[in-house]
Amino acid sequence: MRYISHVMKTPEILSPAGNREHLETACLYGAEAVYLGVRGDTNLRAGARNFSLDELAWAVSHAHARGVRVYLTLNTYPHDAQMDGLPEIIHHAREIGVDAVIVSDIGVLSLVKEIAPDMTIHLSTQANTVNSRAIRAWAGLGVGRVILARELSFGEISRMRAISPVELEIFVHGSMCISISGRCLISNYLCSRDANQGRCTQPCRWDYALVERSRQGEYMPVEERDGYTFLYNSKDLCLIPVMDRVMALGVDGLKIEGRGRTALYIATAVQTYRKARDAYLNDPQGFAVNPEWMQELGMISNRGYFTGFFLGNPDERGVNYDFAGYDHTHHLAAKVRATKGEHTVFEARNPLIEGMEGEWLSSKGFSRKIDFRDMAVDGCRKERIRPNEIFEMETGFAPLPGELVRKPYSEGDKVVQMREETCMPIRRGQAHE
Numbered sequence: 001m002r003y004i005s006h007v008m009k010t011p012e013i014l015s016p017a018g019n020r021e022h023l024e025t026a027c028l029y030g031a032e033a034v035y036l037g038v039r040g041d042t043n044l045r046a047g048a049r050n051f052s053l054d055e056l057a058w059a060v061s062h063a064h065a066r067g068v069r070v071y072l073t074l075n076t077y078p079h080d081a082q083m084d085g086l087p088e089i090i091h092h093a094r095e096i097g098v099d100a101v102i103v104s105d106i107g108v109l110s111l112v113k114e115i116a117p118d119m120t121i122h123l124s125t126q127a128n129t130v131n132s133r134a135i136r137a138w139a140g141l142g143v144g145r146v147i148l149a150r151e152l153s154f155g156e157i158s159r160m161r162a163i164s165p166v167e168l169e170i171f172v173h174g175s176m177c178i179s180i181s182g183r184c185l186i187s188n189y190l191c192s193r194d195a196n197q198g199r200c201t202q203p204c205r206w207d208y209a210l211v212e213r214s215r216q217g218e219y220m221p222v223e224e225r226d227g228y229t230f231l232y233n234s235k236d237l238c239l240i241p242v243m244d245r246v247m248a249l250g251v252d253g254l255k256i257e258g259r260g261r262t263a264l265y266i267a268t269a270v271q272t273y274r275k276a277r278d279a280y281l282n283d284p285q286g287f288a289v290n291p292e293w294m295q296e297l298g299m300i301s302n303r304g305y306f307t308g309f310f311l312g313n314p315d316e317r318g319v320n321y322d323f324a325g326y327d328h329t330h331h332l333a334a335k336v337r338a339t340k341g342e343h344t345v346f347e348a349r350n351p352l353i354e355g356m357e358g359e360w361l362s363s364k365g366f367s368r369k370i371d372f373r374d375m376a377v378d379g380c381r382k383e384r385i386r387p388n389e390i391f392e393m394e395t396g397f398a399p400l401p402g403e404l405v406r407k408p409y410s411e412g413d414k415v416v417q418m419r420e421e422t423c424m425p426i427r428r429g430q431a432h433e
């Protein structure tokens with residue numbers, strides 16, 4: 001059965017931006033909006049680097065110059081003492097032209113309406129909106145877009161979309177809570193770090209055992225499967241396999257989770273969803289999921305993928321029993337700093353050795369193999385490059401500043417021996433920013 005949208009909207013691709021590099025990467029690789037937070041306890045990724053108020057102004061200016069909208073997350077549930085810093089942030093957001101603020105708490109919503117009545121307000125997924133009456137109630141309070149709870153099926157979202165008076169946004173990719181988002185106290189209980197204050201330590205993904213009090217150190221097996229006890233270790237959401245249905249919904253935003261992840265994750269996820277969305281828009285009748293899209297997403301960190309609640313309540317196939325951490329086949333080798341013709345200056349992000357192969361990810365949507373050969377640092381040829389070292393190399397083409405080069409991840413990368421090398425001067429033209 002084909003799912004063809006009668007609405008034919010172009011839902012924006014929303015990227016996380018946990019730091020400046022994320023934001024630059026998201027803009028370069030095709031995001032149409034980014035969501036970010038300021039430092040402190042006003043957003044649900046307190047562990048990300050986030051932005052100072054000055055950096056926020058830079059972020060808005062950088063994104064707007066590239067036609068990208070900026071949404072500011074103020075989506076914690078603050079207690080009275082935590083409300084004090086919010087007026088300054090809201091004033092600042094209005095002055096610098098933030099496109100919308102994302103709130104969860106009705107008190108924060110009323111504060112935004114009071115200080116910045118014209119500011120567009122998005123309701124965070126943390127508000128757990130799962131029915132149409134709630135959407136209408138929030139709309140009546142001035143919310144312009146509702147970011148729906150992740151725990152909804154295609155049919156439910158379809159019905160809600162049909163009668164919603166405001167914009168709707170859904171998550172399409174990234175981490176899932178085993179609990180309904182924001183209704184979880186495990187981290188608070190075990191680590192005194194509150195998930196609703198942006199400080200979740202993700203203890204739902206830990207490997208648990210049973211210990212009898214008088215037998216410390218003796219772990220009794222509590223095995224779910226094959227020796228593992230990941231009671232709540234949810235896989236990551238990925239809606240690429242059902243992208244025709246996602247597009248048929250006619251929602252306004254497709255959101256990627258991951259403000260704590262890497263620039264390579266941002267570039268790959270944003271570009272993949274942008275390709276899938278555009279493929280559908282170009283030819284809804286002939287749309288088919290390109291297997292390369294899932295291959296791309298398998299290269300970046302993930303806990304295994306599933307379609308969440310989109311096709312109905314997930315069963316045990318939504319839980320990863322195999323490992324507690326992240327899986328990925330590739331990591332970031334280097335980032336382009338500057339180019340001049342076919343001569344390129346890179347910043348290494350992982351150890352590189354003469355002869356290694358990488359893959360340049362063009363922001364135009366294609367990739368190309370690249371050999372790390374004849375690398376030079378300050379005019380000296382080097383066979384080994386350390387992480388964060390700036391090096392130069394002939395590439396045979398001209399990548400754009402900010403574009404990324406990935407390479408297959410191998411255990412050997414961890415143990416590359418970095419010995420001092422004798423300088424072997426080389427002659428080349430100079431690159432410029």
Ligand code: SF4
Pocket residue numbers: 176177178179182184185186187195200201202203204205
């Ligand atoms: S502990 Fe797990 S389920 Fe609970 S809020 Fe954190 S990520 Fe979500």
